[in-house]
Amino acid sequence: MRLAVLETEKCIGCQSCMFACSRIHGEAGLSASCIGVRSIGGMERGFTVIVCKACEDPPCAKVCPTQALTSRKGGGIHFDADKCIGCGHCRDACIIGAVFWDDETNKPMICVHCGYCAGFCPHGVLGLQKREAEDAEQ
Amino acid sequence: MLNNDPLENILYIDLSKRMFKVEKRRDLFEKYMGGAGVATALLHEECPEDCDPLGPDNPIIFAVGPLTALFPLASKTVAMFKSPLTGNLGESHCGGRSAVAIRMAGYGAIVIKGASSMPVYLSIASNQVYFRDASSLWGMGNFATGRIIRENETGAGLRAIMRIGRAGEKLVSYACVTSETFRHFGRLGLGAVFGSKKLKAIVVSGKSSLPVSDKKIYKKIYDEVYKAAVDSPVMKKYHDLGTAENIMPLNDFGGLPTRNLKEARFEGASGISGETFAEQYLGRRLACSHCPVGCIHIAALREPYEDEAYFYKTSMISYDYESIYSLGSMLGISSASDFLKLMDKVEALGMDSMSLGVILAWATEARERGLISEKETGGTKLEWGNVKEYMKVAGYIVSQPNDFYKALARGVEHAASIYGGENYALAFGGNEMPGYHTGPGTHLGAFIGARHSHLDNGGYGIDQKTLVNRKMKPEELIDILLEEERWRQVLSSLVVCFFARGIYSPELVTRLLGIAGFDLSTDDLQRIGREIHNEKYRFKIREGFAVDTLRLPERIFETPSPINWLNERYIKDALKYAHKTILKELDAEH
Structure with a gap:
């Protein structure tokens, strides 16, 4: 199961998911969030909801010089914080902007696709999907 | 409060000297928690007796609270200042991203004093304030100003952009400050105080973490509050039709001020009802940061250009009960699209729609009764329901071509003191009336x-x-x-x-405050x-x-x-x- 943005247009921009993500990482506030919800150039145009896509062949892992980021079977990333040197290449490689940064530790925040955030989306914008289902749709 | 809570940090900004400092004011937050309480205490500290509301001594104070960014629905920023409209206590609340952004930037309150010699905007982040030249933004409306600052600053999704339109620059006593295009410090003229300081905008952003007294209990209580918010029927009401839902019930009740409260029922109410807006115009619903309710209703208005076929302008315009009353029934406007056109203009200029509607209504009746004529209005026809003329008048209140419009720019209390018609000048303590009779x-x-x-x-x-x-x-x-x-x-x-x-009952509040380390x-x-x-x-x-x-x-x-x-x-x-x-x-x- 992987986290997916099911219906962006239903996003009202409340950012409850971002706070949920921080909470599941043990933090109140926003510093530990792996989700980004921002307007598309003004709230009148709606929102873009940025979450890790769980790429089959993730660019972030490809550019990691220390193998701190490695591919997980079935998509997504495993992050080994001990190996990370905080170079930031992964953040640059992720062109959708889903590698978030923890300024306090100077290391990336990587989504583990736990789906906790989806439980706090009031309109079903976020949800967990099976990879097969996703593939079938495409 | 908890030892390491950044809430205690107050950011003091001096626009005259272009300096800033951060002071720890635990004393204030422990005594008053935050928001209105702390802002009132700061007003006593910072606002000299009898100071000119539009002078450099008048402080602008913003305050947020201990529950902001910790729990849902605690996302308002309280602004406190001396009001140029009433000459007394000025307090206005705004949602959007403002409160969460201030809290996440690491502050509990912001105090702005002095005045700049040239237009500036402030860019505020954790431990840093930049004074940016806003000369090229001066004269611009609310929408354009927001767009330019959005593109020039970082922090998308984590920031608030609070700005004024031309009404604030021209010191209209009921000019507002707009945040996130559609939310406002609407009442009592904060926009004019910004304008008097040559302060065009403030952008503030941050992404920090906050301490809690017990992480396990925090998550548990959070779930309780969140569930209450999304399950409550009241909150559903605000999400479905929004505050505009109240138009029909208030009209049926006989309490909807109409045509300057000559009547309290509007025969055209169904044309501007919450149901009409939702069915014909609702284009999007939005929420403030950390609020799953999403009460903000935005209409999509598609208008053809008159001079060329197949060219359309689509505007996104927010509507709420109070603005529909003041710029709708109060002016005898019974068409939703007419209301939206006027609202859009008022948003671009940056004025409190409530005060403006009451002032226009008074002026229309004063003209009806012969107290003012086209000599004063410069040829503009003030008549019930004539939205084109009302749009012109709104523009003149900002550009102020003569004494009459200068008077309107200072509120209905002031205008009636010059032109008469006090018995139907609907202000209470100097502030124009809300939409209830x-x-x-x-x-x-x-x-x-x-x-x-x-x-x-x-x-x-x-x-x-x-x-x-x-x-x-x-x-x-x-x-x-x-x-x-x-x-x-x-x-x-x-x-x-x-x-x-x-939802926020006294009992629940004490428990939530416990998480923030307040034992009350x-x-x-x-x-x-x-x-x-x-x-x-x-x-x-x-x-x-x-x-x-x-x-x-x-x-x-x-x-x-x-x-x-x-x-x-x-x-x-x-x-x-x-x-x-x-x-x-x-x-x-x-």
Whole structure:
């Protein structure tokens, strides 16, 4: 199961998911969030909801010089914080902007696709999907 | 409060010297929690007696609270200043991203003093303030200003951009400050205070973490609050049709001010009802940060260009009950698209739609009665329902080509003092009336409310729920209003949205505060609410306010309200009692 943005247009921009993500990482506030919800150039145009896509062949892992980021079977990333040197290449490689940064530790925040955030989306914008289902749709 | 909570940080900015500093003011937050309480204390500290609201000494104070970014629905920023409209306590609340952004930038409050010699905007992040040249933004409307700052600054999704339009620059006494395009510090003229300081905008952003007393209990209580928010029928109401839902019920009740309150029922109400907007125009719903309710309703208005076929302009325009009343029924406008066109213009100029509507309504009636003519209006026709002309007048109030428009730019109280028609100049304590003619509760509430807002004590609700069923002695009504206003000091010090007041019970509040390290009982909360209310009144009295000298616009007694025993005697008796009670309360504290 992987986290997916099911219906962006239903996003009202409340950012409850971002706070949920921080909470599941043990933090109140926003510093530990792996989700980004921002307007598309003004709230009148709606929102873009940025979450890790769980790429089959993730660019972030490809550019990691220390193998701190490695591919997980079935998509997504495993992050080994001990190996990370905080170079930031992964953040640059992720062109959708889903590698978030923890300024306090100077290391990336990587989504583990736990789906906790989806439980706090009031309109079903976020949800967990099976990879097969996703593939079938495409 | 917890030791490492950044809430204690107050950012002081001096626009004259282009300097800033951060001071730890734990004392204030421990005493008043945050929001309205802390802002009132800062107003006492920072605002010199009798200062000119448009002079450099008038402070702009923003405050958020301990629950902001910790729990849902605590996402309002309280602004405090001396109002250029009333010359007294100015307090205005705004949602959007403002409160969460200030809290996440690491501050509990921001105090801005002085005045810049040239247009500037402030870019605020954790431990840093940049003074940016805003010369090229001066003269621009709210939408364009937001767009340019958005592109020039970082922090998308984590920031608030609070800005003024031309009304603020031109010091219109009821100019607003707009945040996130559609949310406002709407009332009492904060926009003019910005303008007087040559402050075009403030962008603030941050992404920090906050301490909690117990992580496990925090998550548990959070779930409880979140569930209550999404499951509550009240919150569903605000999400579905939004506040505009109230148009039809208030009209049926006979409490919808129409054509300058010459009537309290509008024959065209269904054209501007919440249902009509939702069915024909609703384009998007939005939420403030950390609020799953999403009460913000945005209409999509598609208009053809008259000069060329197949060219359309699609505008996104926010609507709410209060603006529909003031720029709709109050002006005899019965078409949703007409209302939206006017609203869009008012948003771009950056004015309080409530005050403006009441002023336009007064001016229309004054023209009807021959107090003003086209000599004053410069040829513009003020007539009920004529939206094109109202749009022109809104523009003239900002550009101020003659004395008449200069007078309108200072509010209805001022305009009527020059041109007459005071008996139908609908201001309460100098602030233009809200959209309720429901009975004595609403009017007394606006008279005695510390900021003369319907939200100070919700008097319109008492009319509809209680007074419609039973008569009440003036003393009892005043006691209820004061009690409610005191409790609302607690909510607005925690910057909890008043729409969530049913969820944030005193018991729940004490538990939530426990997570933020505040050990307060429900009795403590009641005491703090009372103290804050007294502090506000202390400021008001210092600046020359007295309940017993309030001007009562006779119109409210002439037009029948649903509570048929509303009369002048009753209101006067009630105000006399309110005056005594408030003074007694202040004496007792010392």
